[in-house]
Amino acid sequence: MKEEIYRGLKSSYNETIALMESLNEEQLNKIVQNKSGGWSAIEIFRHLANSERGLTTQIKYIVAGKGGVPEDFDLNRYNDALTKKMQGLDTDQIKTMWEKNRKELIDFLDNLKPEDFDKSGRHPMGQILTIYQYFKIIVRHTLAHTEEVKLALL
Numbered sequence: 001m002k003e004e005i006y007r008g009l010k011s012s013y014n015e016t017i018a019l020m021e022s023l024n025e026e027q028l029n030k031i032v033q034n035k036s037g038g039w040s041a042i043e044i045f046r047h048l049a050n051s052e053r054g055l056t057t058q059i060k061y062i063v064a065g066k067g068g069v070p071e072d073f074d075l076n077r078y079n080d081a082l083t084k085k086m087q088g089l090d091t092d093q094i095k096t097m098w099e100k101n102r103k104e105l106i107d108f109l110d111n112l113k114p115e116d117f118d119k120s121g122r123h124p125m126g127q128i129l130t131i132y133q134y135f136k137i138i139v140r141h142t143l144a145h146t147e148e149v150k151l152a153l154l
Contacts, residue, residue: 005135009102028040028042047083051079059131
């Protein structure tokens with residue numbers, strides 16, 4: 001199970017970073033998503049790097065028995081606030097932040113016991129998910145946004 005997660009995390013990250021590094025300034029600043037007021041490609045990359053930090057925190061809480069996000073968690077408000085907070089981060093800064101956040105996630109994954117993957121808590125989108133499902137969502141989330149950027153720009 002861990003090997004599957006490691007592979008998914010590695011391949012989704014590498015694909016997304018390669019895409020980000022291949023884009024020019026004009027492409028990075030082009031609006032590629034119409035949700036939440038319209039995110040540019042670079043805002044999506046900022047979102048991905050930062051969302052992993054938040055999801056790692058949630059996974060840690062769930063494993064510790066503290067549950068996930070509260071029922072009234074507003075994901076759109078959270079994402080909008082973080083998008084504003086991260087305004088101005090360039091691709092090098094995004095990559096550095098994401099590498100740090102990814103290392104923290106992998107370090108935590110390294111220490112999970114098999115029974116931890118069955119623990120569950122509320123995901124920011126509202127569903128109750130197991131830790132295993134959280135990891136799968138991280139990979140799918142990254143790939144979905146990567147594909148979104150590709151479809152809009154390439």
